[in-house]
Amino acid sequence: MPTQVNAGDSVALSLEIANRGRKPVNFANAVITTQNADITSGETTYLGPVQSNDQTTLDASFTPVSEGPVVITVTFNYTDDLNRPQTIVQTYNLDAAAAPPPIDFGTPPPDFGNNGQPEEPTLSSRDLLGHALLGLLGLGS
Numbered sequence: 001m002p003t004q005v006n007a008g009d010s011v012a013l014s015l016e017i018a019n020r021g022r023k024p025v026n027f028a029n030a031v032i033t034t035q036n037a038d039i040t041s042g043e044t045t046y047l048g049p050v051q052s053n054d055q056t057t058l059d060a061s062f063t064p065v066s067e068g069p070v071v072i073t074v075t076f077n078y079t080d081d082l083n084r085p086q087t088i089v090q091t092y093n094l095d096a097a098a099a100p101p102p103i104d105f106g107t108p109p110p111d112f113g114n115n116g117q118p119e120e121p122t123l124s125s126r127d128l129l130g131h132a133l134l135g136l137l138g139l140g141s
Contacts, residue, residue: 007064008099018055025050028077035071037062064096
């Protein structure tokens with residue numbers, strides 16, 4: 001996870017949960033809470049059992065609301081060998097910087113109505129008749 005992000009930018013959180021023990025771990029779910037951020041996906045995720053020497057992935061995303069410290073807390077709920085509910089809590093701290101100002105592309109170009117393209121000359125019906133007569137007489141092009 002990055003240590004600094006911009007306020008208003010979406011941040012992806014992807015955690016790999018690995019069981020390095022000899023017995024399966026019966027995860028119920030993972031719950032994500034935040035301070036100074038809105039969770040956009042993955043607030044509560046079912047994980048299920050993770051076998052010995054196996055792994056699973058937790059994916060979520062959040063958006064810092066304003067500049068300042070952001071705290072992301074991930075609580076893993078599981079059942080131990082005696083069938084008692086247990087938790088593992090991981091906390092991640094990062095800083096949110098002020099959102100950068102919007103890009104100024106300068107003054108827009110003037111609107112010429114036809115995007116500055118030269119206009120095709122138009123012929124009136126009178127001009128068209130005149131060109132046709134000159135063409136028949138072999139005097140025009």
